[in-house]
Amino acid sequence: MKKRVFSGVQPSGDLHIGNYLGAIVNWVRSQEEHDNVFCIVDLHAITVPQDPKILKHRTLENAKMYLAAGIDPKKSTLFVQSDRPEHSELAWILNCFTYFGEMKRMTQFKDKTGIQLGRNFTLPDTSDRLISNYDNKQLIAIIREIEAEWKNSDTWRIQNKRKEESISVGLFDYPVLMAADILLYDTDEVPVGDDQKQHVEITRDIAQRINNKFGKVFTVPEPVIKKEGARIMSLTDPTKKMAKSDQNENSYVLLRDDADTIYKKFAKAQTDSENVIKFNKEKKPGISNLLNIMSVATETKIPELEKKYANSNYGQFKADVAECVIEMLKPIQAKLAKYDKDEDYVRKVLKDGAEAVAPRAQETLKRVKKAVGLGL
Numbered sequence: 561m562k563k564r565v566f567s568g569v570q571p572s573g574d575l576h577i578g579n580y581l582g583a584i585v586n587w588v589r590s591q592e593e594h595d596n597v598f599c600i601v602d603l604h605a606i607t608v609p610q611d612p613k614i615l616k617h618r619t620l621e622n623a624k625m626y627l628a629a630g631i632d633p634k635k636s637t638l639f640v641q642s643d644r645p646e647h648s649e650l651a652w653i654l655n656c657f658t659y660f661g662e663m664k665r666m667t668q669f670k671d672k673t674g675i676q677l678g679r680n681f682t683l684p685d686t687s688d689r690l691i692s693n694y695d696n697k698q699l700i701a702i703i704r705e706i707e708a709e710w711k712n713s714d715t716w717r718i719q720n721k722r723k724e725e726s727i728s729v730g731l732f733d734y735p736v737l738m739a740a741d742i743l744l745y746d747t748d749e750v751p752v753g754d755d756q757k758q759h760v761e762i763t764r765d766i767a768q769r770i771n772n773k774f775g776k777v778f779t780v781p782e783p784v785i786k787k788e789g790a791r792i793m794s795l796t797d798p799t800k801k802m803a804k805s806d807q808n809e810n811s812y813v814l815l816r817d818d819a820d821t822i823y824k825k826f827a828k829a830q831t832d833s834e835n836v837i838k839f840n841k842e843k844k845p846g847i848s849n850l851l852n853i854m855s856v857a858t859e860t861k862i863p864e865l866e867k868k869y870a871n872s873n874y875g876q877f878k879a880d881v882a883e884c885v886i887e888m889l890k891p892i893q894a895k896l897a898k899y900d901k902d903e904d905y906v907r908k909v910l911k912d913g914a915e916a917v918a919p920r921a922q923e924t925l926k927r928v929k930k931a932v933g934l935g936l
């Protein structure tokens with residue numbers, strides 16, 4: 561039996577080469593060995609405000625991107641989360657077996673909202689009060705004092721109240737919907753980045769809790785943390801991951817960027833003043849990132865590239881990296897152009913995908929409802 565692997569992807573608009581080289585390439589390569597299920601998670605997207613037209617556009621756009629990148633609907637399943645009602649239904653049931661206490665410890669919710677439920681909260685700027693040479697213990701005492709003062713202030717109360725009032729319960733509940741996604745398909749493995757590991761762990765906890773209570777209902781999934789090698793960093797600040805949310809457009813290369821744009825972005829990429837093309841993540845993060853990009857784009861080992869560019873300058877090297885990326889994107893962009901002309905094909909792939917996974921989702925849901933005692 562092939563391992564069932566479930567991946568959820570946010571329809572968050574344009575994908576960049578960091579998404580492609582960091583995740584999609586591995587999915588494409590693993591299509592033969594695994595039973596892959598790819599789900600565009602639009603129900604997760606609406607946990608934060610969305611424009612309906614843009615959300616629809618992005619959902620279709622993401623599907624085009626995955627297909628263009630090599631996800632083959634004959635080997636893998638690609639579908640849209642909201643096309644399968646079982647996700648929301650299972651999420652509700654799981655909600656009733658999830659504790660408020662464990663949910664409020666989820667770090668992504670805290671990072672996204674800045675809301676600190678419970679004992680933790682954000683400190684005000686205390687720099688003017690912490691300048692002198694207190695020892696550690698004294699500092700901790702002072703911070704406590706400031707925290708207490710701050711937490712008692714009207715400003716804190718007002719700020720937190722406002723935040724809480726404009727954040728959806730859905731965002732708080734996000735990990736439970738994710739657990740439903742994973743558990744519906746008897747998933748064995750979930751490939752995730754570090755930031756999502758906690759969500760897979762809570763999925764395991766919920767599954768085990770229900771299994772302990774009612775007998776074996778769910779397959780307990782394993783998180784598989786993505787390999788370091790394909791961690792593509794921002795071009796303008798190579799100490800940060802490449803991210804679409806970055807304000808600076810030159811920090812990422814989109815899968816739809818044209819050749820001219822790609823040359824320009826790489827020409828502006830941050831490097832150092834040494835003019836030596838060697839991999840050293842700490843001392844030369846910019847050059848190391850470019851070497852890494854070229855290495856994964858061309859499937860060439862980094863030492864080989866270092867040898868090849870031993871006598872080159874940064875200008876030439878950057879132009880070559882750009883060229884490799886342009887070459888890598890060529891077939892993807894050709895397919896995107898094809899899908900742009902035939903969106904009905906993409907829609908059909910998604911509909912067929914949702915239908916293909918239906919029996920499995922329905923079977924799991926039936927099992928859960930029976931175990932819990934829902935319906936007659």
Ligand code: TRP
Binds near residue numbers: 601752756
């Ligand atoms: N939360 C994931 C992210 O933001 C997306 C996601 C939703 C997901 N459901 C999932 C990932 C199930 C893996 C499995 O990246």
